[in-house]
Amino acid sequence: MSYIDELIGAVGKEKVLTDPAELFVYGTDWSPRTPTEFNPPDVVVLPRTTRDVQRTIKIAFEHDIPVTAGGGLTGMLGGAVPIHGGIYIDTTTMNSVVEVDSKNQTIRVQAGATLQEVNDAVHPYDLWLPHQPESKWVSTVGSAIACDNDSTFGVRYGKILNCLLSAEMVTGTGEVLELGHRKAHFTSSGYKLMHLLAGSEGTLGVVTEATLKLEPIPETRRVDMLVFPRLGAAVDYLSRLLKAGLCIEAAHINCKHRLKFYTHSYKQKFGKDPTIPAWAEALLAISFAGDKKVVDFQREQAIELSKEFEAQLVEERELVESWWASKYTLEFEPFKQKWPDSQTKKKFGAADPGIPVGRLEEFYHKFIQTAEKHRLEILGMNAYLEHPNSIGFSLSCAVFVDYRSKEEVKRFREYHDELSKMAIAFEGTMSTFMSDTYQKAPYLELEHGASLRYMKEIKRLFDPKEIMNPGKKFLRRGDSP
Ligand SMILES: Cc1cc2nc3c(=O)[nH]c(=O)nc-3n(C[C@H](O)[C@H](O)[C@H](O)COP(=O)(O)OP(=O)(O)OC[C@H]3O[C@@H](n4cnc5c(N)ncnc54)[C@H](O)[C@@H]3O)c2cc1C
Incomplete structure (x- = not known):
C-alpha cells in the first residue's frame, strides 16, 4: 500500500488531494520565483482536526516523507513552498474557534484561522487581537507564529509572542504537545519551549491550536x-x-x-x-x-x-x-490604481534585516546603493516599530522584481544575500519578520556561530528524521538556495 493510500485510509478521501491541477496552486507563494520555479507537493492533506495532522505526520514519519505546512501562502521568501515535494498540510481547513473566554480576555483557535477571522470572532465581546500584519485577511495564526511576523500595532502590543499564551503542536514524530503557560500571562517554570515556535517555519512541527491574549477595543x-x-x-x-x-x-x-x-x-x-x-x-x-x-x-x-x-x-x-x-485594510481607497506598474508585470520582493536603531539612516543608504548595484527598481524602505514602548525596528527593504525574468530574479536573490550579510556586519540580524527559508539558510552560521549546533540538536529532538519543512533554515545535502 502506498503512503498516499494510507493517508486516504487515515484521514478520509475527501481530505486528500492528488490531482496535479489541484496540487499546482501549492507550488509557490509570494516570493520572487520565476514561472518555471514551481514545486508542487505530491499530495495535499486538508485536515479538520489535530488528530488528522497527527495521523498524517505519523505516516510521513514511517515512510520518510517530507511534510510542509502552510496557511495563506503569502510568505515572501518561499517558507511554505514544498521544495522537496512530499505532503503539504493545508491548515486553512482548520479554522474553528475553540473557545472565547471574555472574562480572561483569551481566545483558543485552530491554527488555520486567519488573524481577521480571530478578530471577527471576538469583536462582539468588544475585544480584539492587536497582532495584525497587513496580510491579516489571509495570514493564519499558525503562520504568524511560524514566521514571527510583524504587526501594524507592534510599538504598543509587540509581536506574536506578546499575545501568545499557549500553542498546541504536532512534532515530526507525530506527538501532540501543548507548549506555553495556559491562560497565565507569563511563567518562569520549565524551559520556554513555546518561544522556539516563533520563527520556526514549521521545521519543528505543525502548530495546530493556539491560545491568544486579547485586548479591549479602543474607543478612538x-x-x-x-x-x-x-x-x-x-x-x-x-x-x-x-x-x-x-x-x-x-x-x-x-x-x-x-x-x-x-x-x-x-x-x-x-x-x-x-x-x-x-x-x-x-x-x-x-x-x-x-x-x-x-x-x-x-x-x-x-x-x-x-x-x-x-x-x-x-x-x-x-x-x-x-x-x-x-496599511490596515489593504484597500487602496481612494486611490484604486496600482503604481507604478501592474502587479502582473512586476511584484515586490524584500529583504527584512534588523539594524541597531542608531545606524538606520546609514543602512538606508546602503540599501539604496545595493539595489542600484543590482539594477533593481527601488520601491523603498519601511521601518516598523515592533518592540512595545521602545525603539526597535523591523525593516522591509523592497524592490520591484519582474518575476518573468530569470535573470532579474537571480539579481534579486543576490541583492537579498548582500543585505542579509550586511545586516550581520552592522551588528544586527538577517531577518525581522520573514524568517530564513532556503534563502538565508547558507548564512545561518554567519549570524549564529557555534549556537547553530544547538539549533540543529533542537531540530533533531522535535524532528529526528528531518522531514518537517526540509531545506528551510538548514540546507540539506544537495540543496541550492
Ligand atoms: C500584500 C502583503 C502584505 C504583507 N504584510 C505583512 C505585514 O504587514 N507583516 C508581516 O510580517 N508580513 C507581511 N506579509 C508577509 C506574509 O503575509 C506574512 O509573513 C504571513 O505571516 C504569512 O502568512 P501565510 O498564512 O500566508 O503563511 P504561509 O506563506 O502559508 O506560510 C509561512 C510560513 O509559516 C509556516 N506555517 C504556516 N502555517 C503553519 C503551521 N500551522 N504550523 C507550522 N508552520 C506553519 C510555513 O511552513 C511557512 O514557513 C505580507 C505579504 C503580502 C503579500
Missing part, C-alpha cells in the same frame, strides 16, 4: 503623518515621544521612495500635488488610540514636540486616510 484612533528632512530625524522624534511618556499605538517610517507611492497616487486622483515639501526625506505615520480625550491630548503633545525636529504635518487627510487604508 487618530492617525497622522509627518514628513522629516532626514530619516534619522524621524527616529529621533519617535525616541523623544517615548521619552515624553506618550503611548504610541502604531509607528511606521517610510523613506522618500515609498512616500512617492502615495504622493503620486494622490496626484492621479485629485489632479494636484499634495503640500509635501521637496526636502521631505522620510514620512512617519503614527497613531494614538484610547479614550478620545486622552488621544487628543497625546496628539497635541506629539505635534508640539515635532517642532524640535523640523517636521511638517501632512495636511491632506485623504493622503493620511489612504495610507491607513492601504
